Amino acid sequence: MSTATVAKPQAQQPGKGSRRFSLPVLLLIIAGVLILTSIVRLITGADGITSTGQMSTALRLAVPIGLAGLGGLWSERAGVVNIGLEGMMILGTWFGAWAGYQWGPWTGVAFGIIGGALGAVLHAIATVTFNVNHIVSGVAINILALGTTRYLSKFTFENAPQGSSKQSPPIDSLGTFDIPGLSSWLDTLNQKHWFLVSDIAGLLGGLVTDLSPLTVVAVALVPATWWVLWRTSFGLRLRSCGENPVAAESLGVNVYKYKYVAVIISGGFAGLGGAFLSIVASNVYLDGQTAGRGYIGLAAMIFGNWMPGGLALGAGLFGYTDSLNLRGGATNVHALILLLAILLVFGVAYLLWKKRTVPALITAAVSALMFVWYLTTDEVPQQFVSATPYVVTLLVLSLSAQHLRMPKADGLPYRKGQGK
Template identity: 60%
Template sequence: MSEGALTVEKGRVQEPGGTGKFRLTWRLLLLGLGALVVLLSVVRVLTGAGDLTSAGAVNAAVALAVPIGLAGLGGLWSERAGVVNIGLEGMMIMGTWCGAWGAIHFANPWAGVVAGAVGGALGGLLHAIATVTFGVDHIISGVAITILGGGVTQFLSKITFAEMPGGGDTQSPPVPKPGTVSLPGVSDALTSLESKQWFLLSDLAGILRGLTTNVSLFTILAILLVPLTFYVLWRTAFGLRLRACGERPVAAESLGVNVYYYKYVAVVVSGALAGLGGAFLSLVAASAYREGQSGGRGFIGLAAMIFGNWRPGGLAAGAALFGYTDALQLRRGGESVHALLLLVAILIAGLAVYQLVRQHRTRAALITAVAAVAVFAVFALTDTIAAQFTSVTPHITTLLVLSLAAQRLRPPAANGVPYRRGQAK
């Protein structure tokens, strides 16, 4: 391909601008996770906020992160092929309704999972027809699909669920739920260890118990989709061609790649993944479909994808961060969020040290240190956080993280750029 386009070197996909000094490895990732658990344990001991590492908070965080992560994966597929998908929210809305309808109609939760994916895929197909075939502006098409998704599901609810016992104009009857699994013989031992409130050991026990007890089979499926997406997009010839369509579509076309085909596939898969996220909300996170159930999670998933720099691992981390902060504010509100201020102050102080020692950016380090002192002062001078602020904690966290990560982001080069077969380079 042309200079700056995707290449394959020693069997691995190489992207332009991807040869920086920093490279995230499994070892670094594990070290980072270990350091984070230690910090959480320290903060939990100092503040007495036991929910920071409790099994209940971790279990709730995973459940809250799954629909966001699935929406983000949908955005990843679409934008890696060069199509901006603002319509993820609308596709999630369609997935919530179709998931509940499929589960009720066929009396099987997995039929609802399939129906949710199909409903989202139909929204993705509509977006692909508008943007890829007719060249409609990607943002306008996405907004239109979000509006259309809300209107269509509202109409369908009135002609289907309203006629069913226990249903109504804005909600469905109770739906059958996918089963859950637990590691046998592990929960009791971890519960005993967690209750002792020992430094680090009890925190590890709480985290492990939350990850291994009463986990929905749908959740396991969603988690497996993250490494599967990485493998397909970064380790196969299909994925290379798809990502080439988002980087240099003209160069890909010159090598015989059917750019339209790959864009269509990417956007339809994007809709299916968002639809799965919607189905999770009606089948697992709740006991029925309710109007407005997505609650903007499609847009938050898009933010998680951007935070993850258009990569599955970073996307999963962003979804987990939002899910965790959301779980804390739902469970203990002011107490847990107040304890998080100490953690944030420590992390910002660590960033200031890094900027000074490794990057030699004195001015930036000074500004960051002042921010750390300010956050610590708020923590030290208050005992709790008002409920009006705790409810928006996840959204504030997302905005702050995106702001800090903005300098290292590199979207696909042709993302959102109109493409026509045979156009000049």
């Protein structure tokens, strides 16, 4: 009996809480949100919420979150919880900056991947070989990475020109590019502020304007991950280790090997996200540069139900809210309060349709408070704007947690031969 014969039914039978949207339904939801956003833009006059610059900034900020989420996806699909993504990103920022300063940005990218993978090796040894609790090991990696990079910075960057114990010297840029003709045309269309048309132009314009080569690579890794994990025998065996490692072992799968490979790839993705922060998002390494993006990447992965497409949408959402800090945040966040209040009205209707009266009443109360907040203020405090990405993370996780299904053996200890 082949591996595919046994493992496929498990992959095709999600649990009760699984959330699956067909592509047409998903496109309808996205279209509905775009229409509502355009209506809110016209009501509030906050044209910046769908501007080309806003979307371009959102994409740049979404990339490291998405890469961390992809790292978590690889690890958890093999059954290893990777809370250490934040630490692996920190290692990626430092190693990327250190090598990028000395030998060029592309070398820095390679060393960033290696730095994240080194942290992942420690996590794999602890969790796979010694069965240490995955959460404990991940937290230890985060603490170790933070302390290690601060120690290394003191005798590498401190004595370098324009460097310090908390900052590296400037790193050469990878460069950026636009798609000729298309970028300028979409930007012109966006600036006309037409209903829906200009909003779509702003969204598409942000995807083709001021692109870094590493951004293109990162975006391409999303479909590449889906293809490898869901369309190859390697991916099927790896996912079987996260669903039922005992059954996988009985079919000849080397569970330890696949878990090690998945965790190391996970660290490489997180390290790449860290290198993106220090080389592309800014041209220096800064102490505390990741700012919790490894954890937000985990939130994006959970929001996406451990699927690459959903993960990409989650990273885009978090990247967009993060971009509000940089481009007219107070005005734009004030407009988004109205958008959120309207979306909650639709949520009330959905809950009533599902005959869930109590949640519907709570949602209606929250929606009313959002409307009152919007009508009684002109803009929100800057402190709230800075906290928006983290508030959105908490809201998304709390609202979606009841409709998710993680791999069945995710985080569970495994010993070779335990099924005998």
